[in-house]
Amino acid sequence: MAEETSLEDFLDAGDESEDEEESGASAGDDTTEPESEASGSEASTDAVNPAVTTYAWSPDGAACAECGEVVERRWTQDGHLVCGACKSW
Numbered sequence: 058m059a060e061e062t063s064l065e066d067f068l069d070a071g072d073e074s075e076d077e078e079e080s081g082a083s084a085g086d087d088t089t090e091p092e093s094e095a096s097g098s099e100a101s102t103d104a105v106n107p108a109v110t111t112y113a114w115s116p117d118g119a120a121c122a123e124c125g126e127v128v129e130r131r132w133t134q135d136g137h138l139v140c141g142a143c144k145s146w
Contacts, residue, residue, distance in 0.1 A: 113138050 111133045113119070118127040122137035131138035134145065 109133070 113131045113133075115129055115131070118129050119131060119138070120127055121131060121140040121143055123139045123143035126140055126142075128140040131140055132144045134143070
């Protein structure tokens with residue numbers, strides 16, 4: 058059976074990484090670049106419009122906004138859900 062690890066083993070590893078960060082090791086440099094890239098990508102996502110549905114399926118059927126016929130499948134046209142016959146393709 059394997060020997061159990063104590064918390065002190067983890068603390069010793071943490072002390073070594075702190076020493077490397079103080080000496081200017083590349084570990085500290087690597088974490089700064091992705092943060093700046095991430096902040097730039099967040100700004101670009103603000104301009105993205107949310108996705109909208111273009112199709113709806115109703116198992117019991119629903120009325121077409123144009124002709125009133127009850128159909129299972131409807132598509133978006135001018136902000137309304139219409140049947141395939143009323144949709145201008």
